[in-house]
Amino acid sequence: MAESKPGLRKPTFTKVDQLRPGTSGHTLTVKVVSTKMVLQKGRADGPQVRQMRIAECLVGDETGLIIFTARNDQGHVGWYYTFEPQIMRGMVVKGEPALAHLGGSKARRSPLVLVDLMKEGSTVILRNAKIDMFKGSMRLAVDKWGRVEVTEPADFTVKEDNNLSLIEYELVNVVEE
Template sequence: GKEPITLKKPTFINVANLNPGTRVNLHLKVTSVKVIRERKRYEGTLNRTAECVVGDDSASVNLIAKDEQLDLIKEGAHVTVRNAHANVVKEHMRLEVDRWAKVEVTTDNSAKPKTVNSKKNMSETEYELVPS
């Protein structure tokens, strides 16, 4: 028989252990935020998409953030992302906080990365898309 599903505490991984195509929980520090697209909607709200670099002491990775996520994902901020998607776009991996994912300010001080390893950016690796 199948084991009953129990809600367990989410497992957090290091950025260096990111695998393409997975959903992950991470404690991150934001090192840069660059708005790459801005569009005013007819009712006056602004749609913004930013390419951010986030990371921990193991590695860094590019993250795509949108709209109100950018209220939290600011340069120097510590954020916790849950169920973020490590997506490969044009052979490069990036983190996406889509509608199944959640971003919040990190409340647990001991979980905050002190430094970000910017020498090792996971988004710089090229991933061949292997047909399954």
Template sequence: MASPGAVEKRQPVFTTIDQLRPDTSGHNLKVKVVEVKVVLARQAGRPSSSSRISECLIGDHTGVIIFTARNDQVDLVKEGEYLIIRNSKIDMYKGSMRLAVNQWGKVERTDPQDFEPKLDHNLSLVEYELVRLEQGTDTDNLAPPEAAAQSEASC
């Protein structure tokens, strides 16, 4: 029996890339790094003030998404590596989804997995549009995000 006040750890629940939605958080994923592009490598006089940012295409058997790796995370994301990403969130950048891990999450390497990323389903290529509803609108009949993205493409 656990001691009083002890917190019982629970097993993480993993999701897949195709289940990610805009402005959500708390995602745990097992992914493979497909491609890495360094977008910022600024060295400053003090190590604490240097910044490194890479945009990485990561994926699983259901699709791919762009992951924004910052500072120490940049060292972990190498092409072909498999990662476990814990407590990640979806940030919106120019209407598209990007995966990110802040100080409350964790990125770690793992053993090779038995999947290859589905490259033809890139969630970062879907453009979303914020649609404001009038007050008193029935919100139970909202279209899924895919419908909003497709309606913009047809304009």
């Protein structure tokens, strides 16, 4: 008899107000309220092929808000093509385009990264997210073991008066005698 493999666990979805410092393994469905680029190094047309981009996105659900740090080094989700001399743009999420040249023009390929997915108003599912601490406040992040998926719009209204990133935490060591 063949051994039966254990089935995949169903994800348990967490609400924003249940997040605590130092925790990980969260799966959340959130809406992107705002996005702000905080670091951008390198140029797409410069000698440095890889750009470093970090965006802070305010995300939330019906229970509250938290800042999500989106980094482009979390892996690309597809390719972004620019065709020259005409400026034509196309996106291929899986695989390569059938033609590398369009009308005799050269195609330039750049990675489409997580920072590009976090658009205001979009709904995303964050899988295996963790809480990082930055200057005493909580930040939500997804590392290389996590995943960000754009999904269909959620039917909840974001509660904007409960921002968990505004709460300042302090680590206190208790010495037992």
